[in-house]
Amino acid sequence: MECDDRPLVPVAATIEKRPGAPAQKLVGAAVALLAAAFVLYPVYYLFQAAFDVGDPNVRPPEAYGLDNFALLPNYSEIMLNTLGVAVAATVMALVFGFVIAWILTRTNVPMRAALEQLMAVPYYVTPLLGALAWALLGSPESGFINQLWRAAGAKEALFDVTGPIGIAWVMALFEGSVAFVMISAVMKSMDPSLEEASQVIGASRLRTMIRITLPLVAPGVLGAAIYVFAEMLGSFSAALVLGSPNRFYVITTAIYQLVSQYPPRLPLAAAMGVSLFAVMFAMIFLYRRITAGRSYVTVSGKAFRPRVMDVGTLRWVLFAVCAVYLIMSVFLPMATLLFASVQRLATVFPKPSNLTLEHYTTALSLNAVRSAMGNSLLLGFLTATIGIVLTGLLAWIIQRSRLPGRNVLEYIVMFPQAVPRLVFAFGMMWAWLVFPLPVYGTLWILLIAYLTVFLPLGVRTISGVLVQLDKSLEECGEVCGASWFYRMRTITMPLLRPGLIAAWLLIFVASVRELGASILLMGPNSKVLTPAIVEAFFSSSSELTAAMALIQTVVVGAVMLVFLTVSRRAARHGA
Amino acid sequence: MLASPHIEVTDLVIRYGNIAAVGPISFAAEAGKQLTLLGPSGCGKTTTLRAVAGLEQPVSGRIRIGDRTMFDGKAGINMPTEQRGLSMVFQSYAIWPHMTVFDNVAYGLRVRGKSAGEVKELVGHALDLVQMSAYGGRSASQLSGGQQQRVALARACAFSPTVLLFDEPLSNLDAKLRGDMRIELRELQHRLGVTSLYVTHDLEEALAMSDTILVMKGGQIEQAGPPAEIYNFPRTEFVADFVGSANLIRGRVRGDLATGDAIAVETRGGQIVYGTAHGRATAGEACLSVRAVHFSLGRERPAGERNIWQAAVHRSVFLGDLTQVHVTWGDREVVVRQSGMQLWEDAQPVWLSVDPRHCVLLEPN
Numbered sequence: 027m028e029c030d031d032r033p034l035v036p037v038a039a040t041i042e043k044r045p046g047a048p049a050q051k052l053v054g055a056a057v058a059l060l061a062a063a064f065v066l067y068p069v070y071y072l073f074q075a076a077f078d079v080g081d082p083n084v085r086p087p088e089a090y091g092l093d094n095f096a097l098l099p100n101y102s103e104i105m106l107n108t109l110g111v112a113v114a115a116t117v118m119a120l121v122f123g124f125v126i127a128w129i130l131t132r133t134n135v136p137m138r139a140a141l142e143q144l145m146a147v148p149y150y151v152t153p154l155l156g157a158l159a160w161a162l163l164g165s166p167e168s169g170f171i172n173q174l175w176r177a178a179g180a181k182e183a184l185f186d187v188t189g190p191i192g193i194a195w196v197m198a199l200f201e202g203s204v205a206f207v208m209i210s211a212v213m214k215s216m217d218p219s220l221e222e223a224s225q226v227i228g229a230s231r232l233r234t235m236i237r238i239t240l241p242l243v244a245p246g247v248l249g250a251a252i253y254v255f256a257e258m259l260g261s262f263s264a265a266l267v268l269g270s271p272n273r274f275y276v277i278t279t280a281i282y283q284l285v286s287q288y289p290p291r292l293p294l295a296a297a298m299g300v301s302l303f304a305v306m307f308a309m310i311f312l313y314r315r316i317t318a319g320r321s322y323v324t325v326s327g328k329a330f331r332p333r334v335m336d337v338g339t340l341r342w343v344l345f346a347v348c349a350v351y352l353i354m355s356v357f358l359p360m361a362t363l364l365f366a367s368v369q370r371l372a373t374v375f376p377k378p379s380n381l382t383l384e385h386y387t388t389a390l391s392l393n394a395v396r397s398a399m400g401n402s403l404l405l406g407f408l409t410a411t412i413g414i415v416l417t418g419l420l421a422w423i424i425q426r427s428r429l430p431g432r433n434v435l436e437y438i439v440m441f442p443q444a445v446p447r448l449v450f451a452f453g454m455m456w457a458w459l460v461f462p463l464p465v466y467g468t469l470w471i472l473l474i475a476y477l478t479v480f481l482p483l484g485v486r487t488i489s490g491v492l493v494q495l496d497k498s499l500e501e502c503g504e505v506c507g508a509s510w511f512y513r514m515r516t517i518t519m520p521l522l523r524p525g526l527i528a529a530w531l532l533i534f535v536a537s538v539r540e541l542g543a544s545i546l547l548m549g550p551n552s553k554v555l556t557p558a559i560v561e562a563f564f565s566s567s568s569e570l571t572a573a574m575a576l577i578q579t580v581v582v583g584a585v586m587l588v589f590l591t592v593s594r595r596a597a598r599h600g601a
Numbered sequence: 602m603l604a605s606p607h608i609e610v611t612d613l614v615i616r617y618g619n620i621a622a623v624g625p626i627s628f629a630a631e632a633g634k635q636l637t638l639l640g641p642s643g644c645g646k647t648t649t650l651r652a653v654a655g656l657e658q659p660v661s662g663r664i665r666i667g668d669r670t671m672f673d674g675k676a677g678i679n680m681p682t683e684q685r686g687l688s689m690v691f692q693s694y695a696i697w698p699h700m701t702v703f704d705n706v707a708y709g710l711r712v713r714g715k716s717a718g719e720v721k722e723l724v725g726h727a728l729d730l731v732q733m734s735a736y737g738g739r740s741a742s743q744l745s746g747g748q749q750q751r752v753a754l755a756r757a758c759a760f761s762p763t764v765l766l767f768d769e770p771l772s773n774l775d776a777k778l779r780g781d782m783r784i785e786l787r788e789l790q791h792r793l794g795v796t797s798l799y800v801t802h803d804l805e806e807a808l809a810m811s812d813t814i815l816v817m818k819g820g821q822i823e824q825a826g827p828p829a830e831i832y833n834f835p836r837t838e839f840v841a842d843f844v845g846s847a848n849l850i851r852g853r854v855r856g857d858l859a860t861g862d863a864i865a866v867e868t869r870g871g872q873i874v875y876g877t878a879h880g881r882a883t884a885g886e887a888c889l890s891v892r893a894v895h896f897s898l899g900r901e902r903p904a905g906e907r908n909i910w911q912a913a914v915h916r917s918v919f920l921g922d923l924t925q926v927h928v929t930w931g932d933r934e935v936v937v938r939q940s941g942m943q944l945w946e947d948a949q950p951v952w953l954s955v956d957p958r959h960c961v962l963l964e965p966n
Contacts, residue, residue, distance in 0.1 A: 428658065498695035501656050504682040505689040506709035506760070513683075516708070520699045 050510040054429050057419045062438050064478040069441070071460075072303075072453030075296035082293055085460055094297035101280065101298070108276040111194045111265065112258035118198035119254050122351055123205025124247060129344045131213040133337045141348050142210075148203040148355040152539055153196060154556065155575050157267040159359030160187045160196045162366050162568060170362065170374040177375075188268045193276075196264045199355040201257060205250050212246025218333040249317045256309035259302060260446030262542045267563060277302050278448050278542070285452060285546060292456070299449035307444040360579075367572035385573035394553060395574060399581065401469060402538045402555040406585075409476040410534035414526050416477065417484025417533075422518065424485070425492050426500065443482040447542035450479055455546055467549030475543045480536055484529045491525030527593050531586055538582050605763045605796040606667025607632040608653065613662035614674075615648050615820075622648050623820040625662060630798060631812065635790055637799040639807040640817035641843065646800045647692075647768055649817075653798060654689055654766055655682035666764055683712075688762035690770040694753040696741045702728070702752050703737040709760035727759035730789065747778050754786075758793065765790075767799040771806060783809050804844055808832060816840050834879050834961050841890035841963060848896070848935045850874055850889045850960070859883070864962060870931035875907045876960030888963045893938040895959035898926060898945070899952045908960070912953040914945040928953055 076095070080088030098105075129135050130142050148156075163170050164187030175184040186192055220242065224234040262278040270279050277298055284295040337344065366372035370380050389395050423429055424436045442450060454475050458466045465471045499521065503513040519526070538555065545557040555578055563571040607630060614624035623645035630636035638646035651657040653664055653671070661674035666687065671680050688709070697705055706724045715723065728734045731751035736744070744752065750770065757765060770786075771779045787810045790797055801807055807814050808828040816823045816831060816839075824836040835841035838849060850868060858865035864878045866887050876889045903909060912930040926937045926945055930953055937953070945951070 496693050496695060498691040498693050499697060501654075501682070502689065502691055502695040502697075502756075503708065504656070505654055505685075505687065505766075506712055506756070507683045507686065508708070508712045509683055512712060517697060521697070 050427065051429065053419065054423050054427055057416065058423060058429075058431070058435050061416065061420055061481060062435070064474065065438050065441050065481070068450060068453030068457045068478070069445070070453075071457035072296055072299055072449065075293055075452075075456050076300040078293050078296075094293045095301070097294055098297060098301060104275050104277055104280045107190060107274065108259060108278075111190050111197070111276055112255060114191060114194035115197040115201065115258045115261075116251060116255045118194060119201040119205045119258075120209075120247070120251055122198065122202030123207075123209045123250065123254075126202075126348055126351060127206050127210035127213055129348060131210050132333070132335055133341060133344055134334050135337075135341050135344045135348065137345070141345075141352075144352055144356070145203055145206050145348075147352070148200050150535065151200065151356055151359060152263075153200045153261065154263040154267065154539070154541055154560070155363065155579070156200050156355065156359050157196050157264040158559075158563060158568070158571060158575055159362040160192070161268055161563075162362050162372060162572070163187065163358070164192060168372075170372075173374040188272055188274065190269075190274065193265050193268050193274070196268065197258060197261055199351075201254050201261075202351065202355065204257070205254050208250040208253065209243070209247055212243050212250075216242055221333065245316060249313055252309050252313040252316065256306045256313070256444070259309070260306055260449070262446065262448050263560075266541075266560065271564070278446055281452065282448060282545065285455075292452075295452060296456070299446075299452055303445050303449055306446070310444040360576075363572040363576050366569050367576055369569060371567075372569050372572075385567075385570045386577070388570060389573045389577055395555075395558060398553040398555045398558040399577075401552060402578075403581070403585070405469060405472055405476060405554060406534045406538040408473055409480065409537040410530045412473075413477055413480055413484050413533045414488070414529050417481060417529060418488050418519075418522065418526060420481070421485045421488040421492050425489055426497070439485050440482050442479045447479045447540065448546060451475055451543035451546040454478075454543070467552060469552045471547050472544060472552060472554065475547050476533075476537045476540060479540075479543055480533050483536060484533055487529040487532055488522065488525045491522055491528075495521055523597065527590075531589065534585065534589070535582055538578070605633045605794055606669075608636070608764065608796060608798065609663075609665045610649075610653065611663040611665075613649065613652060613664065614660045615645070615652055615657055616660050621820060623652070624659075626817075626820070626822050628815055628822065628825060630796055632796055633794045634812040635787075635797045635799055635810060636813045636815065637801060637807045637811035638815050638817055639801060639804070639844070640823075641802055644817040645820035646802075646817050648820075650766055650768055650798055650800045654687065655680060655685050686762065687764035687766060688757040688760070689766040689768065690753050690757045692769040692772060694746075694749045694770075694773075696744065696749045696752055696756075698740075698742040700741055701737065702733065702739050702741055702744070705741055705752055706737075706756045706759050708756060709762075713760060723759055723761075724755075727755040730758060731755045746773055747782075750774060750782065754789070758789070763795055765793075765795045765797040767797060767801075769801055772801070772803070779803075779806070786810060816844060818843075835890055836964050838888060838890075838963055841961075845892060846936065847890040847892050849963075850891060850933075850935075852887060852889075854883045854885060854887045856883070863957060868931065868933075870933070872910055872931060874960055875957035876962055877958055878962045881962050881964055883962065884965055886965070888965075889960045890963055891935075891955055891960050893925070893936045894923075895955055896928075896935065896937040897954045898928070898937055898939065899954070902952050903954050905954070908957055909952060909954045912951055914947060914949045914951055916947055917945040919944070 074087060077090045077092070078087035079091040079093040126145065130138055130145070135141070161169075164172065164185060166172060166183040166186045166188070169183070169187065172183040172185075187196065216239075221234050221238050224238045225231070229237065260278060262282070265274075265276045265279045266282065269275060270283070275283065281295045281298050281302075284291045284298070367385050368381055368383065369376050370382050370384070373380070420435070420439055424432050424439070454471065455466070458471050458474075465474070500513060500517055503517045508516065540554075541556045541560065544554045545560065548554050548557055555574075559571055559574045559578065562574055609629045611627045612625045613627070615622045626649065628636070638649060640646045648657055652659050655671065658679060659672055659674065662672070663670065663674070664672040666685070669680075670676070670678050671685055672678060697708075700708075703724055706727050707720045710720045710723055724737070725734065728737060731754050733748065733751050733755060736748065736752075741749070741752065750773075753770070771782050774782060783806055790810070799807075799810060808831075811828055813825065814828055814831045815825045818839050824831060824840045831840065831844055835844060835847065841847040841849065850866065852866035852868040852874065855865040855867050855873065858873065858875075862878050862880065864876055864883055864887070866874050866876060866889055868874065874889060897903070898914075910930060912928045912935075915927040915929045915934060917924055917926040923938045923940060924943065926939065928935050928937055928951065935953070
């Protein structure tokens with residue numbers, strides 16, 4: 027070994043007085059404060075508005091009280107609607123999720139791997155597209171399915187997708203894929219030897235299923251149920267598209283109605299928002315309690331190869347079950363939108379003369395659409411890029427740093443998950459109206475809103491990769507003498523690359539398709555695409571809407587493809 | 602070669618929340634020597650090591666390396682890990698999977714701003730040292746466990762650190778490789794003359810490699826000393842048991858039979874066992890520790906007067922290099938390990954004997 031007479035590190039006396047690494051602390055504190063301000067500032071104003079009982083045009087409020095909440099019982103019908111839709115949708119979504127998770131993890135269904143990949147697609151189709159498509163398929167008069175039904179000789183409509191059950195159905199189709207991911211994770215993490223032990227002792231398959239399997243997966247399924255229910259309570263787009271035209275309101279669409287009507291009833295809307303927030307917060311809290319405090323050892327962090335049951339020819343039936351779900355949630359909606367978008371007037375039996383591409387040319391030539399598209403892509407790009415830096419640092423601070431208060435930070439960062447985006451946007455609207463910087467009605471407020479509401483998404487995605495990295499990989503760099511920035515650049519960032527790429531894509535897609543926050547916060551000169559699609563649905567034709575929705579889907583898909591190709595190439599060149 | 606500094610830890614206390622994990626403990630590692638922290642899992646040995654590295658923050662106490670203070674609870678000094686100028690081999694090896702072997706080993710040199718030429722030369726030296734020169738261009742994710750271990754070692758040594766920390770570096774290797782690496786590591790340590798702190802739960806590893814061993818239990822030091830001292834003269838029941846299984850013989854001290862360091866203990870069954878006090882104070886009740894290998898068994902009564910008893914074989918178990926014989930002696934059972942292949946039948950009467958020098962008095966609990 028080479029000898030070296032120089033000291034290996036700077037002389038001790040000059041640095042001994044400096045406690046900790048200042049760069050890390052400075053950056054950490056700045057990021058934490060920024061995130062906390064983004065989250066807490068609007069929440070504060072939401073609460074302020076909810077308790078404001080003075081003249082709503084005077085700010086700050088003249089008087090505080092509970093009057094706004096006292097009005098809520100007048101809207102008990104809306105509460106019941108919300109509850110009914112959410113319960114029905116949760117039950118359906120759980121059935122979809124549980125059945126398909128069981129089929130794909132525990133049986134020898136054909137094309138298992140492909141089906142499992144496809145199960146992520148409904149998430150990308152989004153409830154809004156699903157609702158637009160199902161409106162075309164299942165509205166009582168003109169819905170394609172009901173047209174076919176009548177053509178077959180029936181008098182009545184087969185079903186009505188604009189009613190509560192229809193809305194719940196559409197919501198469940200898309201939340202079903204979330205339930206699937208959660209429940210199949212539980213099933214996959216169950217040690218198969220627990221079941222084998224039961225059978226070796228002499229229990230039958232059925233007995234094993236009832237006494238061992240179900241109790242073991244029950245906490246995981248319950249957790250999924252609560253999570254899905256909370257999501258359903260706060261969901262907005264399906265109820266907006268399907269319900270509001272015939273005056274069927276749930277709490278989120280009612281809030282939107284109260285804010286956007288003239289004159290707006292902001293304090294009442296805020297009180298509704300706060301109530302919804304309180305319920306969702308309790309749900310999420312319960313969910314975290316159930317999943318965190320689980321004493322069952324089913325989730326051991328290890329991935330087991332679950333025992334696969336040979337179900338004989340029944341496997342084709344099970345395959346059909348999965349296929350039907352995917353057709354209902356992905357292929358049928360997309361095909362419907364495509365089918366409708368190339369007709370002058372959408373009908374299930376088009377004449378050749380009815381076929382046209384004019385909706386596409388209209389959509390692409392409309393100035394409003396083009397600027398909205400440009401704005402959406404710009405915002406998506408900025409949100410995703412700034413977002414991965416912000417959430418990457420936050421995830422690192424929460425998981426790895428020794429900074430004080432990082433547990434509190436985690437709660438703050440995960441906060442937006444418990445607030446429907448529409449409600450959050452309401453708080454932001456209220457907050458930024460009085461903020462000295464003129465960001466209200468510009469793209470800036472949308473950027474801030476997106477960055478805030480997608481904090482949990484980014485932090486969760488990156489944390490998921492971060493916790494799998496052996497901590498000593500970073501510690502070793504520390505011991506080798508590398509500074510915090512140097513370690514971040516040479517060790518942490520390269521190792522986190524898959525997580526950062528995934529987070530970028532998720533945030534980008536989520537931003538471009540964001541509806542709940544955008545619809546409240548966009549101004550006349552800062553239109554974005556998804557609310558523009560909804561506007562087109564209400565004020566123009568559903569054919570034009572279908573064309574716009576498909577254009578959005580194609581553009582988002584193209585950007586994802588380009589990003590993935592570029593990042594792969596960059597990885598290959600070691601950049 | 603830069604002179605290796607000594608490490609001095611004084612009244613160190615480490616807590617996790619309200620739970621005291623370590624301390625207060627004090628110890629010193631001599632310059633250029635290896636000090637081993639030995640103990641069962643959860644005894645605080647790794648936590649102590651990580652505190653020296655700066656990866657855990659102690660509550661109070663002082664850590665000094667050479668004449669530099671790394672941590673001082675009172676003065677509020679806590680030097681960041683990267684400025685402590687030491688090096689460490691991790692239990693998981695922590696080989697960076699996104700870099701080549703060369704880049705892994707070069708890391709510490711590049712951090713120190715060495716020129717490309719120097720980096721190349723020093724990495725070459727370090728890889729030679731662990732016989733991995735042929736693997737420089739290999740991606741780190743293509744290495745076997747043993748190879749990763751060597752790369753981790755080369756990386757830790759490449760920038761000529763004067764202090765090396767080892768956190769159970771051999772525990773993930775299979776038994777054969779572990780035996781080889783033990784000797785290699787010891788030689789390397791001698792050749793480089795670095796001061797090392799080594800953490801392990803493996804007795805043989807500790808005995809084979811250390812200049813000094815600290816046996817830890819529940820965050821406290823049970824005994825400190827050179828390997829032979831620890832093995833031959835365990836201080837407490839815990840050390841006697843943990844450092845190679847020992848037979849513990851309890852009884853009443855017979856002051857009338859004692860002469861100087863030689864003592865005698867009468868068991869409840871009435872047998873007189875002669876032993877050595879090793880300078881420790883004798884009290885009314887005493888406990889003697891006898892290593893399983895120090896007992897002898899024979900069909901004939903051996904010559905001599907002291908520490909010879911009649912007993913019976915309870916069961917004998919063939920272990921390969923050794924035969925372990927469980928012997929019923931009065932109302933207790935003792936475990937005897939013998940080299941060779943002499944097999945004993947169950948219930949066979951035998952003469953059990955032991956040299957009084959090997960019956961070591963333990964300190965009272």
